[in-house]
Ligand SMILES: NC(=O)C1=CN([C@@H]2O[C@H](COP(=O)(O)OP(=O)(O)OC[C@H]3O[C@@H](n4cnc5c(N)ncnc54)[C@H](O)[C@@H]3O)[C@@H](O)[C@H]2O)C=CC1
């Protein structure tokens with residue numbers, strides 16, 4: 202057997218993403234020793250029952266002590282505080298990363314706490330589900346998905362970026378490197394806005410006085426059901442995403458609202474040509490995604506282009 206990429210891996214937060222990393226690392230032999238930390242005793246005990254790691258700690262600082270790679274897998278709102286807590290325990294030469302859905306604010310919150318001899322490289326696997334907690338993870342989650350790294354000190358961390366990229370490739374992902382602000386604008390439109398729209402439409406249906414709750418459940422067509430899946434996503438995680446990526450989300454929401462108003466006008470004035478033109482254009486985008494191998498007929502997210 203070849204040497205694992207990292208001798209000691211620490212995962213802080215053992216929910217959907219942390220536990221998926223733990224499972225993938227175990228299945229693929231990517232780390233010698235896996236240490237798991239979580240602030241929830243229940244999740245930590247569950248992780249132990251599932252055999253996700255080699256050691257379990259309530260104290261993230263203790264867990265990070267001596268690790269070669271530490272990955273923050275908590276909601277983004279906790280990143281800064283956790284980084285501050287573990288900073289004194291990080292060993293020289295260690296890599297610190299994260300999996301948060303937003304990047305610029307994570308870098309802003311974490312960077313000030315990172316010792317000069319530690320490589321901090323923020324990251325985001327574009328893979329997930331609406332589920333959360335240690336039971337929700339699975340070893341194949343990252344296979345054939347993108348992972349975006351957003352280093353803010355790319356030149357001095359070049360070797361560490363390559364090691365971290367190899368780690369994600371080892372879990373089956375394709376890796377892209379991007380500026381944190383650009384990441385946040387792209388993800389605002391392809392991920393954050395769709396979740397907000399889903400939360401909103403399901404909330405609106407729930408509030409309607411003229412349609413009963415039981416009718417919403419009974420007659421929900423598959424389009425509405427797709428929205429309810431996204432709208433079942435973790436409230437803490439998505440509250441934090443909205444608070445963190447406020448500017449990009451507001452920018453995309455502004456644009457979205459303008460386009461929705463145009464659509465509303467086309468419906469009001471019976472402008473069939475405009476409706477037909479838009480629906481034809483968007484159908485083409487779906488077809489391009491399927492042709493690029495990023496989507497099957499089932500709901501899916503972020504699958505990279507198939508290699509020839
Ligand atoms: N759920 C998804 O589909 C995806 C989520 N992400 C990102 O991954 C991160 C984790 O998300 P999930 O695994 O879905 O969440 P989750 O809710 O399943 O797990 C988060 C875990 O972090 C723990 N935690 C929270 N604050 C903590 C703290 N201060 N110290 C130690 N542990 C703490 C919680 O107890 C929980 O076990 C988030 O930043 C999210 O934006 C990224 C890609 C996809």
Ligand SMILES: O=C(O)C(=O)Cc1ccc(O)cc1
Nearest residue numbers: 302326327328329330331502
């Ligand atoms: O469940 C879905 O459809 C998702 O969109 C999963 C997801 C959620 C958040 C991310 O930052 C990346 C992927």
